[in-house]
Amino acid sequence: MTGETHVLESPPAGAAADWTIPQDWAHYTQEDHRTWDTLFARQAKLLPGRASDAYLRGLDVLKLSKPGIPDFEELSERLMKLTGWQVVAVPGLVPDDVFFDHMANRRFVAGNFIRRPDQLDYLQEPDVFHDVFGHVPMLADPVFADYLAAYGRGGQRAMGLHALKYLGRLYWYTVEFGLIEEAGALRIYGSGIVSSFSESRFALDDPSPNRIAFDLARVMRTEYRIDDFQQNYFVIPSFDELLRVTVETDFAPLYEEMLAEPDIPIAAILPEDRVITEGTQDYARSRAPA
Numbered sequence: 001m002t003g004e005t006h007v008l009e010s011p012p013a014g015a016a017a018d019w020t021i022p023q024d025w026a027h028y029t030q031e032d033h034r035t036w037d038t039l040f041a042r043q044a045k046l047l048p049g050r051a052s053d054a055y056l057r058g059l060d061v062l063k064l065s066k067p068g069i070p071d072f073e074e075l076s077e078r079l080m081k082l083t084g085w086q087v088v089a090v091p092g093l094v095p096d097d098v099f100f101d102h103m104a105n106r107r108f109v110a111g112n113f114i115r116r117p118d119q120l121d122y123l124q125e126p127d128v129f130h131d132v133f134g135h136v137p138m139l140a141d142p143v144f145a146d147y148l149a150a151y152g153r154g155g156q157r158a159m160g161l162h163a164l165k166y167l168g169r170l171y172w173y174t175v176e177f178g179l180i181e182e183a184g185a186l187r188i189y190g191s192g193i194v195s196s197f198s199e200s201r202f203a204l205d206d207p208s209p210n211r212i213a214f215d216l217a218r219v220m221r222t223e224y225r226i227d228d229f230q231q232n233y234f235v236i237p238s239f240d241e242l243l244r245v246t247v248e249t250d251f252a253p254l255y256e257e258m259l260a261e262p263d264i265p266i267a268a269i270l271p272e273d274r275v276i277t278e279g280t281q282d283y284a285r286s287r288a289p290a
């Protein structure tokens with residue numbers, strides 16, 4: 001998902017030096033393909049009117065509605081023509097430097113396995129449904145495609161500056177859990193939201209979370225949770241603006257400043273925030289241990 005955590009230090013047996021493995025499309029069972037189809041049908045029904053136009057266009061032009069788990073070679077061929085990206089299979093989470101190197105070179109690393117039928121709603125590790133259905137449609141958008149490649153280069157730089165904590169939050173609050181304002185309404189584009197049956201409604205409709213206008217330094221200072229729905233979403237005005245501000249800003253001095261400042265707690269609202277909806281945080285409270 002974020003490339004932030006990893007278990008192994010070197011590629012497992014059967015993986016190449018860059019950690020890629022053959023997708024081996026033929027190894028998927030009927031049940032695997034059925035799991036994809038079930039998840040796909042549920043999300044495809046929910047997303048029109050909720051997901052960003054760029055995301056919905058991606059689903060369409062990449063022909064992701066074709067039944068069964070997509071074949072990465074076929075998918076990469078379509079994607080390559082549109083934005084120069086490819087999808088490559090990896091066994092699971094990979095080390096940060098490997099993740100960023102692929103990304104900077106427009107290779108999106110995707111988990112090869114699919115969740116079990118009893119895990120449709122929740123899964124800790126990113127599987128092929130999260131990675132392909134969640135992430136790949138946005139890569140068909142030329143602006144977002146440039147953003148993610150620039151992010152990969154930014155990751156390589158942040159590693160040298162020991163600032164991955166800050167850069168990782170930018171990924172979290174844009175690529176994974178981002179909202180965008182389109183035609184005067186909020187839409188989802190983050191992969192963690194569009195691939196989730198429950199969060200794709202929660203993120204837009206629930207009164208609990210805060211929805212705050214995107215500000216680069218603010219986002220990079222904000223903590224996040226990985227175990228439940230987000231308590232904050234950050235709203236970008238457009239993908240052009242996201243790309244512009246991240247590419248034009250030199251992050252090195254920002255990282256310096258942030259090291260001297262405290263992190264911002266998950267649900268805090270600051271006086272300088274442009275708040276779009278102030279959340280009740282009722283959901284988070286209902287889930288907190290008594």
Ligand code: PHE
Pocket residue numbers: 147150151153154155157158246247248249250251252
């Ligand atoms: N401009 C960033 C830097 O100076 C790199 C970056 C670009 C990071 C786009 C994220 C997204 O490090």
Ligand code: FE
Pocket residue numbers: 001002126130131134135176191192
């Ligand atoms: Fe992800």
